Amino acid sequence: MKKRILIIDDDTDMCALLSRFLSKNGYQVDTAHSASKGIEKFMNDSFDIVLCDYRLGDKRDGKDILIEIKQHKPDAIVLIITGYSDIKTAVDVIKAGAYDYITKPLIPDEVLSVLSKALENNGVAPSVAAAPAAPAKETKSSRGGSDMTSEFLEGQDPASKQLYRQIDLVAPTNFSIILYGESGTGKEVIAKTIHERSNRKGKPFIAMDCGTLSKELAGSELFGHMKGSFTGALADKEGHFELANGGTLFLDEVANLSAEIQASLLRVIQERKFKRVGGNKEIDVDVRVIVASNENLQDAYRKGKFREDLYYRFNEFSINLPPLRNRKHDIPLFADFFLNKTKAELNRDNIEGFDEDVMDVFVKYNWPGNLREFRNVIRRCALLTTGKNISAAALPQEISNTATGENNTAHEPAGRTNNFPDLKDASSRAEYETIMHVLREVNFNKTKAAEVLNIDRKTLYNKIKSYEDSQS
Numbered sequence: 367m368k369k370r371i372l373i374i375d376d377d378t379d380m381c382a383l384l385s386r387f388l389s390k391n392g393y394q395v396d397t398a399h400s401a402s403k404g405i406e407k408f409m410n411d412s413f414d415i416v417l418c419d420y421r422l423g424d425k426r427d428g429k430d431i432l433i434e435i436k437q438h439k440p441d442a443i444v445l446i447i448t449g450y451s452d453i454k455t456a457v458d459v460i461k462a463g464a465y466d467y468i469t470k471p472l473i474p475d476e477v478l479s480v481l482s483k484a485l486e487n488n489g490v491a492p493s494v495a496a497a498p499a500a501p502a503k504e505t506k507s508s509r510g511g512s513d514m515t516s517e518f519l520e521g522q523d524p525a526s527k528q529l530y531r532q533i534d535l536v537a538p539t540n541f542s543i544i545l546y547g548e549s550g551t552g553k554e555v556i557a558k559t560i561h562e563r564s565n566r567k568g569k570p571f572i573a574m575d576c577g578t579l580s581k582e583l584a585g586s587e588l589f590g591h592m593k594g595s596f597t598g599a600l601a602d603k604e605g606h607f608e609l610a611n612g613g614t615l616f617l618d619e620v621a622n623l624s625a626e627i628q629a630s631l632l633r634v635i636q637e638r639k640f641k642r643v644g645g646n647k648e649i650d651v652d653v654r655v656i657v658a659s660n661e662n663l664q665d666a667y668r669k670g671k672f673r674e675d676l677y678y679r680f681n682e683f684s685i686n687l688p689p690l691r692n693r694k695h696d697i698p699l700f701a702d703f704f705l706n707k708t709k710a711e712l713n714r715d716n717i718e719g720f721d722e723d724v725m726d727v728f729v730k731y732n733w734p735g736n737l738r739e740f741r742n743v744i745r746r747c748a749l750l751t752t753g754k755n756i757s758a759a760a761l762p763q764e765i766s767n768t769a770t771g772e773n774n775t776a777h778e779p780a781g782r783t784n785n786f787p788d789l790k791d792a793s794s795r796a797e798y799e800t801i802m803h804v805l806r807e808v809n810f811n812k813t814k815a816a817e818v819l820n821i822d823r824k825t826l827y828n829k830i831k832s833y834e835d836s837q838s
């Protein structure tokens with residue numbers, strides 16, 4: 367049976383042209399020249415695909431139609447036609463549930479290929495085009511769980527596919543990006559992935575946690591300083607902007623920067639030049655900025671905590687990273703991925719997999735610390751496992767309790783095995799375990815964790831980072 371397509375476009379010539387072309391290629395086509403007509407036809411008939419122009423010379427645009435159609439029929443396949451290189455709109459409609467977008471001018475073969483792909487996959491969005499092959503040391507990611515040479519896993523859950531489609535769309539542009547996501551969802555990993563998939567790849571990627579900086583040091587860290595410009599400035603120093611020149615600068619927890627630093631940041635972003643602290647010389651830079659925040663930056667500027675103009679500069683694009691509990695289909699994939707990493711790291715070839723009830727617990731648990739917590743839990747389980755399979759007894763109590771409501775799991779400290787190669791390694795591992803334990807207790811609030819552990823936030827950040835980097 368012929369597949370049915372509804373074309374919604376206010377350009378009658380374009381509609382007629384497309385309609386003729388698609389009919390010739392075996393589709394049964396109907397057309398509508400306005401948003402209201404299009405929606406009416408969709409509601410009263412049944413179509414396999416809707417092909418809708420974004421601009422309709424109407425109060426409602428393609429995205430409004432998409433949202434209405436999706437409300438009525440969530441699994442409808444909608445393709446949106448956008449202007450050439452209008453990436454922002456493209457990503458916007460994909461976020462709103464479009465299957466894909468097609469750019470103008472329309473190329474007949476491309477239209478046919480997108481249509482047949484959409485029908486083939488039954489509206490399940492394709493995984494994005496493969497990233498360009500990355501050189502050995504760079505961030506490599508794998509979609510499934512089998513490629514163990516990868517540093518990271520993309521995942522197969524619809525939420526993950528959606529995430530990586532946005533990343534692949536925006537990576538090659540120079541847009542500033544805001545990444546939102548709970549602790550441990552992989553904001554820094556994603557920032558690095560965006561860098562690797564941009565033409566800045568091969569240039570520096572510099573990450574900086576703004577939550578750890580004292581007011582005095584933030585300027586010097588970001589912009590560098592000249593010898594003698596303040597007590598302790600013993601030599602000239604390059605700041606992160608200079609270090610990241612040509613590449614990408616990732617600013618984590620950006621809402622924590624003081625008003626003064628926000629003003630300097632705005633200047634460097636607008637004018638692409640800055641001065642070192644205590645310096646007179648203007649330094650030119652070309653840096654793409656990606657920022658992350660646990661707090662909604664729009665709320666932050668409404669509360670007067672963040673500059674509105676800076677917010678708009680950063681907000682050329684924003685991506686929400688899903689928490690692990692919202693990508694449950696990925697849990698078995700990440701479990702295998704982290705287990706394989708851990709086996710290699712700890713020489714634990716005896717372990718083959720997980721008992722079935724363990725996987726159930728993983729799927730039920732709500733993972734407040736997301737991928738960081740998951741990775742840590744698996745590492746800990748592997749350390750406690752001497753047999754073939756990781757069993758429920760190896761799970762930290764708080765996890766088996768929350769997930770199953772039971773209260774009978776054995777709870778051994780991780781340091782009990784004698785598998786550590788040396789004392790330094792053992793103590794850093796034990797330290798990391800303690801940090802993870804406290805993080806879990808304070809629901810992954812790093813400021814609170816630093817207080818409990820009686821260290822400053824910067825030390826906490828550096829400890830987590832150096833441990834995670836050493837295990838990558």
Ligand SMILES: Nc1ncnc2c1ncn2[C@@H]1O[C@H](COP(=O)(O)OP(=O)(O)OP(=O)(O)O)[C@@H](O)[C@H]1O
Pocket residue numbers: 517518519520547548549550551552553554555556618737738741834
């Ligand atoms: N896609 C992934 N594949 C494998 N491991 C991942 C992935 N994403 C994150 N991780 C692991 O999770 C941990 C936390 O990642 P990352 O530091 O990027 O999170 P974050 O969102 O920046 O956390 P925070 O909010 O605490 O700064 C790291 O150990 C990292 O290796």
Ligand SMILES: [Mg+2]
Pocket residue numbers: 553554618
């Ligand atoms: Mg981070």
